[in-house]
Amino acid sequence: MLESARSRLKAWLAAGIGTAAAIAVAGLLGAFEARQAQVPVLAPAGPIETGQWLLRPVKAYVSAEKYVYGTLRKPGTKALVFEVDMTNRTAQSTKDYFELLQATRPLLDPATKPYIVLTRDETLSPELHPDIPERMAYVWELPDGAAAPASLGLTVIRKIYKQRDNLYGLPGWFNPSPVGRLTIPVAPDIGGQP
Structure with a gap:
């Protein structure tokens, strides 16, 4: 017992x-x-490092012009444009910037992808060469009747470089994670690209 x-x-x-x-x-x-x-709050005027990219936010605005950097908008929409200077910090030309910025405003569905244009020559989604800063425009379409947001909220995403990935044993940029959140004021529609 x-x-x-x-x-x-x-x-x-x-x-x-x-x-x-x-x-x-x-x-x-x-x-x-x-x-x-x-997630840290990022300064809208300072440089932002993401591993692959060095970013410098420039401006955000709304445009009701038919063409935004040579790209035709869908009827019944206006464009919300975010311009950013981007420098490719890698050794190869790349266009691995599609997931770099994610809109966080309620006005924009996070699943909505922007189209991305090189402002210098209006090329859609070009490869950017190493160490050459280029101004890019991220363009989201908004319904024509929607009020322009006072600010644009973005989550900036970074990746890390691995000499060998776990699946194929090849080098590349992996493991996306937020660097921080960026809020930039949006200028109202002024009838064209400022």
């Missing part, structure tokens, strides 16, 4: 210690996730 009481006491203690350990681990993981969820 004494032996079975000792066994039960040991089982209760083990269960209590295991439960306490599980609660502690869950608390630590929760604190770690909360820390990761805090």
